[in-house]
Amino acid sequence: MSLDSTYCFIINCSSNSYRAESFFKERETVLRRELPGHSEFIYIQKGDSILEIAREKALVYSHIIACGGDGTVNRVANAIIGTQAVMGVIPLGSGNDFAQNIGLYLNFEKDLQVFLGDQRTSVDVIKTEWGYFLNTFGIGVDGLTNYYSNNSPFKHGGLKYFWAGLRALFESEPFTVSVKTGESGTVFEGNAWMAAIANGKTEGGRYEISPDSVNHDGEIELILVKKVSKSRLVYEFIKLYLAILLKKV
Structure with a gap:
């Protein structure tokens, strides 16, 4: 990862039956320590718009990381398509289909190493009249x-x-x-x-x-x-x- 890279983590607190928030907060210190650039952690609460927040942050940060399930991933993807931002995924949902299909382990420690190693893959996206979808x-x-x-x-x-x-x-x-x-x-x-x-x-x-x-x-x-x-x-x-x-x- 480059020293010029910056990271915005978007954590959907309702993911995995509202267990994602406490799970991620216990590991936030590790991420801050491991990442070379500036980082921001946004905990999405009821009423917040993941799409609008991710769209705004994609103009500021080089990496936008979707922390949640497939719904979170899809909304973040829709927000950053067309920008220069790179999307990262830390699977915290109950299904995590997209994460599985790009080869993640659904294990925080292992997936963190994938993320820290800046391992990237390109994926197809499908456009519909309701937006883009990945899976x-x-x-x-x-x-x-x-x-x-x-x-x-x-x-x-x-x-x-x-x-x-x-x-x-x-x-x-x-x-x-x-x-x-x-x-x-x-x-x-x-x-x-x-x-x-x-x-x-x-x-x-x-x-x-x-x-x-x-x-x-x-x-x-x-x-x-x-x-x-x-x-x-x-x-x-x-x-x-x-x-x-x-x-x-």
């Missing part, structure tokens, strides 16, 4: 699952997304999807439970919805879950969750 963008069951996971009564990442997924499955209905590309025109038109564009492999920290996705290959993948019975969909989802649990044991 996945889904509608239907997929989007509703992410929405419910943010309001889950469970703190543990696995249970949080399992509960959210089940709720989304029971409350969703198939919808009409029309997919067109500039080169070949209409490639799909019909009913589906879910449509997602994937730049990364996983969602919810462990659910591989697009195993072949690589977030720096200049390509994106389209995932469609076509219309089947709701009971079949719930069965497959529970089977997937149990397979992940058994694999983890």
Whole structure:
């Protein structure tokens, strides 16, 4: 790291069920000691705008570090795209899909060494009318699952997304999807439970919805879950969750 480098850490205090703030404050002294340049630590509280703060700080600091989960990373990325700032990531969320997909360890000490070593990687970003995204963008069951996971009564990442997924499955209905590309025109038109564009492999920290996705290959993948019975969909989802649990044991 250069002596001319400066660092702004944006810590989302609500990440990982509000455990991120205390976790990071215990390690702030270490970071101040290890970093050669000027550093600022901003603890994001309810009502604060990560997007606006990161956009402002990107004009002042050479490095903007997103400390939180995927939502934090995505808002920081949207703020600094088009600036000269470099984005860093210290994963503190419950899913941390983007962090996993760029090769971080989800271990503070190991990830800190990656950061201090100034190890960089370029990634693709996908632009939509709602802004940029780095990992996945889904509608239907997929989007509703992410929405419910943010309001889950469970703190543990696995249970949080399992509960959210089940709720989304029971409350969703198939919808009409029309997919067109500039080169070949209409490639799909019909009913589906879910449509997602994937730049990364996983969602919810462990659910591989697009195993072949690589977030720096200049390509994106389209995932469609076509219309089947709701009971079949719930069965497959529970089977997937149990397979992940058994694999983890």
